[in-house]
Amino acid sequence: MRPFTLERPHDLATAIAFGAADGERTDYIAGGTDMMQLLTDDIRWPGRLVALDDGVLDDRIELGPDGTLRLGAAARMSDVADHPAVRDGFPVISEALLLSASPQVRNMATVGGNLLQRTRCSYFRDPGVPNCNKRSPGTGCAALDGVNRMLAVLGGSEHCIATHASDFAVPLVALGARVRLSGPGGERTLPVADLHRLPGDTPHVETVLAPGELITAIEVPASRAARTSHYLKVRDRASFEFALVSAAVAVDVDGDRIREARVAMGGVGTKPWRMRGVEQALAGARCDLTTFRSAAARAADGAQPRPGNAFKPELMRRAVLRALRTVGGRP
Ligand SMILES: Cc1cc2nc3c(=O)[nH]c(=O)nc-3n(C[C@H](O)[C@H](O)[C@H](O)COP(=O)(O)OP(=O)(O)OC[C@H]3O[C@@H](n4cnc5c(N)ncnc54)[C@H](O)[C@@H]3O)c2cc1C
Numbered sequence: 138m139r140p141f142t143l144e145r146p147h148d149l150a151t152a153i154a155f156g157a158a159d160g161e162r163t164d165y166i167a168g169g170t171d172m173m174q175l176l177t178d179d180i181r182w183p184g185r186l187v188a189l190d191d192g193v194l195d196d197r198i199e200l201g202p203d204g205t206l207r208l209g210a211a212a213r214m215s216d217v218a219d220h221p222a223v224r225d226g227f228p229v230i231s232e233a234l235l236l237s238a239s240p241q242v243r244n245m246a247t248v249g250g251n252l253l254q255r256t257r258c259s260y261f262r263d264p265g266v267p268n269c270n271k272r273s274p275g276t277g278c279a280a281l282d283g284v285n286r287m288l289a290v291l292g293g294s295e296h297c298i299a300t301h302a303s304d305f306a307v308p309l310v311a312l313g314a315r316v317r318l319s320g321p322g323g324e325r326t327l328p329v330a331d332l333h334r335l336p337g338d339t340p341h342v343e344t345v346l347a348p349g350e351l352i353t354a355i356e357v358p359a360s361r362a363a364r365t366s367h368y369l370k371v372r373d374r375a376s377f378e379f380a381l382v383s384a385a386v387a388v389d390v391d392g393d394r395i396r397e398a399r400v401a402m403g404g405v406g407t408k409p410w411r412m413r414g415v416e417q418a419l420a421g422a423r424c425d426l427t428t429f430r431s432a433a434a435r436a437a438d439g440a441q442p443r444p445g446n447a448f449k450p451e452l453m454r455r456a457v458l459r460a461l462r463t464v465g466g467r468p
């Protein structure tokens with residue numbers, strides 16, 4: 138690990154000022170479960186590390202008067218997963234968190250940090266590999282013709298096909314959640330779906346955050362669909378593993394008709410991926426197996442697999458079908 142200065146501000150304004158002043162030379166650390174790996178593996182070497190753990194961000198988990206779920210950015214993954222309001226009103230969020238990492242990691246990791254964790258592309262995580270545009274801009278991409286089993290089939294470019302690693306982000310995108318941001322330019326709110334950028338020819342620029350801008354909270358609107366929701370994660374081993382393919386599905390059924398459906402997938406895109414085609418095939422249709430099958434058939438629309446992950450489109454269709462059958466009561 139290279140030397141750096143550690144700052145422990147006591148308020149949000151001071152934390153923002155450090156990042157705004159130093160730009161690229163400053164990194165933030167919350168629970169530290171990803172950042173510590175990046176530092177010790179020599180992937181990041183900030184001049185200044187700013188800790189967000191001393192009351193800078195709140196960790197409240199609360200429901201607003203209209204049922205909106207508000208998560209302070211410092212809320213721990215385990216606390217959010219176990220909260221009765223989350224389990225009852227937003228089961229897909231609780232399930233996605235419980236299928237992430239391990240109890241020890243979830244007890245430390247914050248939900249703000251979860252959204253901004255870096256990719257698990259093995260070339261990115263190995264400083265011995267010289268060609269990784271995300272880690273060292275302009276050096277090429279070892280994964281394009283290398284080992285790309287875990288990598289993206291949607292949203293990639295000729296410069297990067299790294300998957301976004303967060304499970305938690307997938308239901309947030311499906312449910313239309315928003316992030317509250319605070320930075321040198323003041324406060325703003327964004328859909329979680331707009332927080333991350335596609336790699337294009339600048340894969341090292343991963344989000345729309347300005348220097349010094351911090352996530353302060355996540356807001357998830359209440360909906361009937363959110364109450365009937367489910368997260369399915371397909372991975373190489375049953376725990377402590379990232380998704381090969383995952384599906385967040387929320388369905389509002391009225392009689393025998395689907396009034397509204399929300400579907401997003403993880404493990405397949407360079408950012409969490411909303412499945413608009415699947416949603417359109419479900420909305421207004423009969424809630425039966427025939428509908429689920431024809432909707433799931435659209436799950437891999439636009440997918441561009443490489444030889445190492447050519448299995449993903451079929452796995453995507455099967456995962457969406459299984460998640461729909463679970464949530465729609467048609468096992
Ligand atoms: C062994 C292991 C297995 C894992 N498995 C999974 C998994 O299956 N699924 C999954 O989704 N995740 C998994 N993770 C990732 C884990 O969920 C993340 O490391 C964790 O959520 C990051 O949160 P943190 O608070 O520790 O963030 P940190 O490590 O402190 O920070 C992560 C990044 O976010 C930035 N940051 C943190 N908070 C803020 C904020 N409020 N505003 C702006 N920037 C901020 C930091 O600067 C840093 O760039 C795994 C991690 C490990 C170590």
Ligand code: SF4
Binds near residue numbers: 258270271277
């Ligand atoms: S896919 Fe992205 S992160 Fe992985 S090696 Fe290529 S540029 Fe680097």
